[in-house]
Amino acid sequence: GQQVMQIPQYQHVQEGEDFTTYCNSSTTLSNIQWYKQRPGGHPVFLIQLVKSGEVKKQKRLTFQFGEAKKNSSLHITATQTTDVGTYFCAGGNDRGSTLGRLYFGRGTQLTVWP
Amino acid sequence: NAGVTQTPKFQVLKTGQSMTLQCAQDMNHNSMYWYRQDPGMGLRLIYYSASEGTTDKGEVPNGYNVSRLNKREFSLRLESAAPSQTSVYFCASSGPQLNSYNEQFFGPGTRLTVL
Numbered sequence: 001g002q003q004v005m006q007i008p009q010y011q012h013v014q015e016g017e018d019f020t021t022y023c024n025s026s027t028t029l030s031n032i033q034w035y036k037q038r039p040g041g042h043p044v045f046l047i048q049l050v051k052s053g054e055v056k057k058q059k060r061l062t063f064q065f066g067e068a069k070k071n072s073s074l075h076i077t078a079t080q081t082t083d084v085g086t087y088f089c090a091g092g093n094d095r096g097s098t099l100g101r102l103y104f105g106r107g108t109q110l111t112v113w114p
Numbered sequence: 115n116a117g118v119t120q121t122p123k124f125q126v127l128k129t130g131q132s133m134t135l136q137c138a139q140d141m142n143h144n145s146m147y148w149y150r151q152d153p154g155m156g157l158r159l160i161y162y163s164a165s166e167g168t169t170d171k172g173e174v175p176n177g178y179n180v181s182r183l184n185k186r187e188f189s190l191r192l193e194s195a196a197p198s199q200t201s202v203y204f205c206a207s208s209g210p211q212l213n214s215y216n217e218q219f220f221g222p223g224t225r226l227t228v229l
Contacts, residue, residue, distance in 0.1 A: 042220040092214020100212035106156035
């Protein structure tokens with residue numbers, strides 16, 4: 001069945017260092033979304049990528065969708081303590097029984113040391 | 115707008131007890147979802163509902179039942195709780211149509227412990 005793998009599971013960085021998390025799908029995706037969950041909170045939508053090779057930026061965050069639409073990455077430049085949390089990717093594949101479902105990766109928990 | 119609300123926020127059950135987790139949204143969304151989150155396991159879909167009156171199983175439906183009471187409300191019931199159901203439960207909604215392109219809005223979660 002549909003699977004979305006995400007690595008690494010944990011990442012500890014010094015404030016100011018960069019951070020990247022990667023997602024890979026076993027099948028071609030129609031779209032990929034990224035969510036952030038602060039400690040003790042709930043997931044909050046960050047962005048969606050739809051097109052092959054798409055790159056989107058939000059301030060220090062850069063999101064990429066692979067050419068084959070099977071992988072994606074989130075890169076944070078110069079991390080800050082406010083970036084602490086767990087980042088999830090979620091892939092969609094609107095075909096038949098998977099219509100409307102998002103398949104979440106296990107998340108990357110980011111810790112930032114001041 | 116309150117967005118997605120869930121009750122209760124915390125619950126402790128004994129093995130074999132039953133309970134219903136409540137979820138409501140005020141965004142006029144058609145699609146609603148129940149997920150469970152366990153450490154290191156991400157978010158796993160239990161059940162979802164494309165519209166009022168329809169429900170479908172997700173990845174981990176065993177031990178759960180759901181009811182889409184109306185467009186706003188989607189409840190999750192544990193008939194006979196087991197320690198393996200100790201988890202954080204999130205309700206989410208999206209709309210207006212069922213597809214994966216819609217952003218999902220999550221509630222604050224219910225932290226359930228089964229002893």
